[in-house]
Each structure stands twice: as structure tokens, then as C-alpha cells.
Amino acid sequence: MAFLVLIFVFLVTFPIYGGDYYMLVLVYILMYIVLSVSWVMFSGPTGYMSLAPAAFFGVGIYIGTILGAELPLIVAVAAGGLGCFGLALLVGLVTLRLRGIYFAIFTFGLLLFLTELILYLEIHVAGSRGRHVFPASDEAVFYIMLGICVVTLVSAYLIRRSRLGLALQSIGQNEEAAAHMGINTTRVKVLTFAISAIFMGAAGAIMAPSLIYIDPFIAFNMRNSFMPILMAVFGGMGQFYGPVVGAAVFAYTERFLRLQYPYYYMLTFGIILIIVIVFLPRGLVGLIPRLQKTRLIAKLLNRGKEEQHADT
């Protein structure tokens, strides 16, 4: 617990001594933590694979850009989150009553659909393909992203330990049984999915100023679905801190490799995802229970031997 406080203090005071470059890197790491933790919030326990993070992130960018020009930054960010809540509610209500495959399909196609739809609207309604984004101070972006990250982590933690978390887990274990035990499975799924989208949208809204100029192809990028998923799977979806580990590792690496080896690094990441899925589906963190189990068995064996000796 003290460790967490220390990290928090470090982060909060970072802009003072950090320097602009590292502050930007940190913002990216925080952004990816938000995306991967919120992805795990829903897809982790239920097993319903959402491929929508990039879609919500992009919607957040647009809401943030459009509203942030007139309204205070915080309001724009909140609106980004709220807007994505609504969109996710819609998507969830349509697809989560059905088998998981429909949900996966719909979320996958959502990105291209929104790209082309918004392209049409921008050209015909707004008059141009792209937009300039309002400027914002680096410190403001940093602190708001930090705030979003904290809220995301706290929410994920609370949900996990709550009634909702137990319901989610039950759905993931056996959805039909869960429904027969009194769980309104559709409501639980839709609600959780919508909540997870809030953070993705907010993160998009606050990242908009850093992009300076956006168009549908910049805002909606499949990479923004891929990276959180890679981080979550690599770090581990079962535990709470798994995605954080994955996010820190890959966010930093990406920033570093992106400039030097533009397409090679994505190729490598793709291979890594495949390897992790095959050999380590529970992620890095998932190795821990396996290690614990072997120690536990050893302990049990020893206790058994002790009881034998006690009887004789």
C-alpha cells in the first residue's frame, strides 16, 4: 500500500523535474494502462472479446476535438467519456443478447464503419476531411490523463470485488448457469461494457491536443485496439495488475521502436501476441499461480508426512 502511495506521489510531482520528453512518454504509458485495464474490465472475466477500444478511443478524440475548442478541457474529456458510454450502451444492447461471436464481429467492424461514416460527415457537413485540434498545455494533458488512469484503476478494482464482479465472473464461467442463478446477464454485460468504454473515450479526448491535426484515419486506427489487447494478454487478464505490467512494457518499447523501425515493430508485436496466446494464455501474471501451486503441493506433501509421523 505504501508502495502505491510512493508511486502516486512520484507521478504527481513528475512534471516538475521530469522534462518534456519523458512526460510525453509517461502520458503514453498512462494512456495504454487506461485502455488495457478498461479492456480487461469486460473482456477479461466474461470472455467476450471486444475489438472496439480503437473505436471508442477515436470517438473520444472527435468529441474532445469538437467540444474542446469551445468548452473547458475537463468538460470535453467528460463528454468524450459520456459519449462513448452511450455508444457502448447501444452496441451492447444490440449484440450482447446474442452469442459472443456477434459481439466480436460487431466491435471489429465498428472501426471501419465509424471511419467511413465520419469521413462522409466531415466532408459533406463540416466541409473538410480533417480538423485542427485546439492546443493544450503538456501539464494539463498529463494531469488529466493521470486522473483518468487513477479513476480507471480504482473502478476496475472496485468492480472486481463487488457484486458486479462476481456476476461477471459467473457469466464467464458458465453463462447459462449464471442466468439461472438469478443474474440478469444481459444487463450485467451491457453495463460493464459501457462503463469500460467511458475510460477509453475520455483517454481519446485528452489525447486529441497532442495529435494537433486529426482526420478519420488518424483518429481511428486498428493499432489502438491491438496494443491494449497485446498488453492485457501479455500481462495477464485474470489478475488486476496484469494489464498494467503489459502496458508499461509495451508502451515504452513502442515509443522507442516506432521511430526507428516503423513497420518491423508492429510485425514483431503481432508475432508476440500469437506466441503469448498459444503458450501463455493467462499471461505473465498467470505464471504466478502455477508457481504457487507447486509450492503449495510441496507444503501439503510435507504436512502429510508430518501427520504420518505423529500417528506412529
Place this chain on the structure above:
Amino acid sequence: MIAISGLLTGGIYALIAMGLSLQYGVARVLNIAHGEFIMLGALIIWALVIDLRIYPPLALAIAGPALFGMGFLLYRTLFTSIKNRAPTLGAAEGNALLAAFGLYFVILNSAVLNWGALPKAYEFLESVVWVGGTAYRLNRLVALVIAVVAGVAFYLFLTRSRTGKAIRAAAQDPPTAGLMGVNINRMLPLCFGLGAFLACLAAFLVGITTTVNAFMGLRYTIIAIIVMVLGGLGSIPGSFIGGFILGIVGSIVNYFEPTLVLPAFYGIFMILILVRPTGLFGQRQQ
């Protein structure tokens, strides 16, 4: 003009959707990298034609089996081990989906690194033909004929031949099919590879009628998925018919507003999910 265009794109859609349907319906892998296979086929054929000066249909004869082999091996290694290591069927499908997602990035970035991001084209049967007062390029008419013939041939293969019936049985009810003597272990990679082959055939048709580039895949994947849902998940004949329907619809929308074609497809998709998720011919209950 719209009709010819609609039938041509419809035929292409039918082929890619049947391919995806084979991969999902039988091998139970939602291959979201399907479009990347199409792209790969298209670029390999392009490279064979331009760099090695191979006659395009011959290039298809080389690339098609190559892609088939690639799909076959991919299933035998990657997706089989995912299936074997997963605790439940649901987890296996979920992991396969994510693995396909990874595959999407691997194939896409490999292609960009190898061939660059610029559009590519080659000439084949470019002569102009007059049909009923309108001018068409010969390659579009030939592609149309090939698409329809291939689609019908495959449809007949599925419904008449023994292997075809075995495939349909495996798509509808894998355990029972296994009991009935269908060799599931050979059927699954075979169907996955066959799906990749159909992707390559579609890629050939795309390649002779329009330009191709490394980023063309995603759109085709999504269209294939929508057609598959329209026809009914698990029904390969359904994908055939659904492909033509969507092709014609797309052609009509394209006439009025080209940039709204995919949103229109998605709108149909949304209505489908709301009203009749099983699609036209889908039968799978739970």
C-alpha cells in the same frame, strides 16, 4: 452497368464469404485476417505478373495452391495447438480470434515491408467490349463469368459431392459428423486452406479489374463477415447467395454515394442483428 458491376462485386463477395464461412463454420476460427490473405494473394499474383512476367491465370495457378498450403499449415500448427490447449470451446474460439488478430498485423506489416504502401496494378484483357450499347472492359466481363461459375461450381460441390456434404455436415454438427465417419482432423485444416484458396481466387478477380494495395484487406474482411451473417452463420450456401445480394446493394449505393457503401452494409448488418441474427439460412440454435 449497375447490374454487371453488382454481379461482379457480388461474385467476389460470394467467394470471400464462402471462404470465411468454411473457416468459421467448419474450423471454428473467425479469421479476421481473411482480408489479409486476399491482399497477400493479390500482391503475390501482381509480383509474379510484373516481376517474373508470368501470364496472370498461370500466376493464379501458382498463388492459389500456395495460399491453400499456407492456410492448411497455419491451421495445423497455430490453430490446432490453440484448440488443444484451451480449457473450453468458448475459450478456444476467443483465443483463436485474438490469434487471428495478431496474424492480421503480421501479414499486413510483412506485406508493407515487402511491397510498400503504394497501389499496384497490371494489365490483363484490357480490350473494350460492347454489350447492349454499353462499353465494358473484357476483364470485368471475364471476371464476372469466372466469379459466377466458380461460385456455382463450389455450390454444387458442396451440395452434390461426397466431400462437399461431409464439409457441410462438419459445419452444422461437428461431433455427429465425426461419428458418421467424417475425418474431422483432416477436414478442419483442409477447409481452412480451402478458405484461403477462395480468398486467392477472389484476389485474382480483384487484381484484374482494379488496383490493389497492402491496405485493401480490412474492408474485405468486414464485408465477408457481413455477408456471412446475412447468409447465416454456418451456412456456406447462404454466404453464396448473401454475397450476390450485398454486391448488388453495394453497386446501387455506389452509384449514388460511393463513400457510404460500407456504412450502408453496416446498417444492413445492424438491422440483421436486431431482427434476424440467424440470417437467411442460418440454423444453429444455441
Place this chain on the structure above:
Amino acid sequence: MQILEGRDVSKYFGGLVAVSNVDFHIDQGEILGLIGPNGAGKTTLFNLISAALPLSSGEIRFKGQKISGLRPHQICQKGVARTFQEIKIFADMPVLQNISVGAMFGTLTRLSQADATRVASQASEFVELSELSAVPAKDLTLVNQKRTELARALATKPELLLLDELMAGLNPTEVSEAMELVTKIRDTGITIFMVEHVMKAIMGICGRIIVLHHGEKIAEGSPQEIAANKEVIEIYLGEDTSARN
């Protein structure tokens, strides 16, 4: 008082008739048995009652209220619980947590986590599973997994309990224990509707039995009446021995 009533209940899958115009009723406090050859529609009927599947036609009423058309979680909260033929426990969760899911969501009153755990412990004790509370359900033996599923259903505080082939796969000792447990459950005031192939259990504890064949109800009566019924004997003699265990 009739706690469950089904009128003209039918279920079609395309052209296939799974359940055809079945009328049935259960009186409060009964143990009603449902038997029939494989494929007769027994589990389908349970699926219709618990709303795992929608009815094609007909009506089902619980304590006078129509429940056909509701969703499974609503029916559970009204007081109908069930177990499943293919055991549907939450495999990775420990036993006590499995049971507490039933406690927490299965009633109309919202329980706190502490209260739910308490109810779960009581249910666990009732089925004699207290020692295995922390064991992940997937690591249990078959009979203990069945106990877990049973306790989980009991934790939802049902008035009517549907048991789908509880005894399947149990050895004779386990079957006797299960029979005692089922009677013990009835004695707490819960009505029981059970599908079974194990004849010893059906004849032993059921007060009344319904027989389904090809989706239709062909006989109804006391165990003695059913045992003497010519039609029932014919369809069972025509079946292989798996039905006569």
C-alpha cells in the same frame, strides 16, 4: 395447492417435435418424477419451465402466475431453481463461492457479501460439503460437483426445485445418499420435480410419476400404477438396458 402447472405445453425445433401438448401439474410438497426413454423430451420440458428455451405454444404457471415468457433469472428469483444434466458449475471458483453466487443473486432481496457467504455456508453444510469450501470446483469428484450444484440451487431459496438426472453416474451408495438428501430437501418444504433414469430412485422417493415418450405424456400416476402400466413397460423393454439402471 398446485405450485406448478403446465397447460398444452409444446416445443418445436423447425420440423422436429420435442414436446407435444403436455399437461402437467405439481402439488406443493410433492416429489414428482419425470421418466421416459432417451430423447423423450424430459430435459426440454425442464428447459421450458426454467426458460432456458422459449415455448412454442402453451402456458406454464407458477403459484398461479404465468412464468412462460419470463427470462431465466426472473424465474429463479420467483422461486424456481434447477440443476443441469451436464453439470454447470463455475469451474475455477472455489466451492463456497459457487454456492454464494446462488445466494447473492437468486432471491429478490439484495444480500451483502457477508450475508451471502453465511447463506452459502448453511447450504454447504446441508449437503455435507463444508470441508471442501476452498477447493476449486473443477478439482472435485463427480458426486461432489453435483452436491455443489445442488447447494448452489438451494442457496437461491427456491420453493420448487428441478433436478435433472441428479443420480446419473453415481454408484449405488451415492444413489442412496442422494435419495436421502432429496427427501431431506422436501422435508424443509421445497417441492421437487425430478428427471431420472435411475429407477430405484424414482420408485423409491417419488410420490407421483409422469412418463414422456416422443414428447407426449403417455402415463401419469403412482409408482405402483406406472410399474404396472403396459405401455410404459413396452417402451422400456424396447429400449436398451441403460434405461433400466
